[in-house]
Amino acid sequence: MRSNAPSLTEPAEQRNPMSTSSPFKIVVVGSVAAGTSAAAKARRNTETARITVYERDHDISYSGCGLPYFVGGEVETIDQLTPRDAAWFKARYDVDVRTGHEVTAVDAAARTVTVRDLATGSTSEDTYDELILATGVRSVVPPLPGVDLPGVFTVRNPSDARGIREWLEAREVRRAVVVGAGYIGLEMTEQLTRRGIEVTVVEALEHAMPRMDADMSARVDAELRRHGVGLRLAARVGAIEGDDDAVTGVRVGSPDDGETLPADLVIVSVGVRPNLELAQQAGATIGPTGAIAVDRQGRTSVEHVWAVGDVAESFDLVTGEPAWVPLGSTANKTGRITGDAITGGTLEHRGILGTSIVRVFDLAVARTGLTEDLARAAGYDVEVLHNIKPDRPEYLGGKALLIKAVADRASGRLLGAQAIGASGADKRIDVLATAITYRADVADLFHLDLAYSPTYATTKDPVHYTGMALDNAIRGRARLITPAELERLRGDGEKVQVVDVRSAKDRAKGFVDGSVHIPLAELRARAGELDPAAFTVTYCNKGVTGNAGQNVLRNLGFEKVYNLSGGNKNYQSWVGNR
Structure with a gap:
């Protein structure tokens, strides 16, 4: 696995915009998150550069992620999503933003762009010292009969x-x-x-x-x-x-x-696809993800041509491989980094984890880093935990939060996490994203000094529990097994004894097919009913009591004892939705 982002070119020679007699010309194509961020940062670094932004649309610097909420009425007016216009940028940054102007061609050898005024149809040519492509993406429209119908x-x-x-x-x-x-x-x-x-x-x-x-x-x-x-x-x-x-x-x-x-x-x-036409005209390399390949400062393979935002590749912080996850947060970062680099700065992009979150009615759905599937595909021997805990004490309205975390068994490194819950998923996924960014071991999660008050969290936060359980699974003997792995083993004909250590009351509400019922309080006395040499899986409702049963059997000499990840609650969800 590669650990560094690609270095496509040596840094292009740049005139110092602070010391040149003729204007240092920066041309930006595209004016949403990345393009405007690049122009603004370049201006903050120098007052002498001439900065021109071309935009074929009439809206600039808008919040694309807020559009569905305008449609639904949560955002009352579209103006709330388009708070800045060309006049604002001119007054604030002395940046010329020319809306309704489409860049139709790039001549990288001559360092010129061809621009069409969409209102008049006339074309003109502009020169540049440095060109930033922030051309973004377009929606994929499948070639279906009727796809162009009204509505x-x-x-x-x-x-x-x-x-x-x-x-x-x-x-x-x-x-x-x-x-x-x-x-x-x-x-x-x-x-x-x-x-x-x-x-x-x-x-x-x-x-x-x-x-x-x-x-x-x-x-x-x-x-x-x-x-x-x-x-x-x-x-x-x-x-x-x-x-x-x-x-x-x-x-x-x-x-x-x-x-x-x-x-x-x-x-x-x-889905969406990068707008690559201008990059291809300029001769820029397209990376394996289908977006423009760039180095850590946004340089393409063509001198004096840069690419930022959704049109450009990034790289995965875990694997080091090229990655493309078009998000506004990444676009803003990469625009700022390139605007800095073009004007002599040293900022570099540090990669992405694909961290994202979406509200789906009453649930927040979040992820960061590698999923289980991606981690296995990348060659990791993974430990997988489904941790179901309330986001804060139930006596103050706490609701179930499910964290699925994936770790590398060889190193103990946290690789990725997914979280779903009515509240608290955003906080936990951000903490876990930070931990992954700094290559945290799962054991480190328990030692994080996280904010605690019963109005916000439990004394042992779900993040703490995640670290404890994964560390026990990797370095202790408290191995975990997912519902999918359990059923795969049974489907392959392996003898698996599954032990339900819950109360009779809980078992009556539902149980794992083929399991035997021995409540935890009776497990020591009745362990003789089980085969200590057989592959054994213990479980409870969510995992904690199952782990206690696992410890009992393990201490009694059972050879292979696994705890069902997420317990019966996770198992029934898996069975009901596969």
């Missing part, structure tokens, strides 16, 4: 959001279909549902939120269904139906054979 929308910019809200307010929209169950698709699903619209989600993969492990994504499926959302999983759209006036439905399956889902509105949210 079919993507959600990429303020114009899209205005169009959707105008459609909702002008028509009687009772049913909507959302194609794609990633971040934008889920946010739009929530917002449309809260407007009283009946929503069906069509997702090509087996679960919503497919960037998470299946045992976590399945909980997102359950939350959607709990709020009345229809799910068509592992399904593909064959065509969109309607007429010249409006969309009427979405056909799931082939265009000629399948089910038609009635729809007065269709949201297509199947």
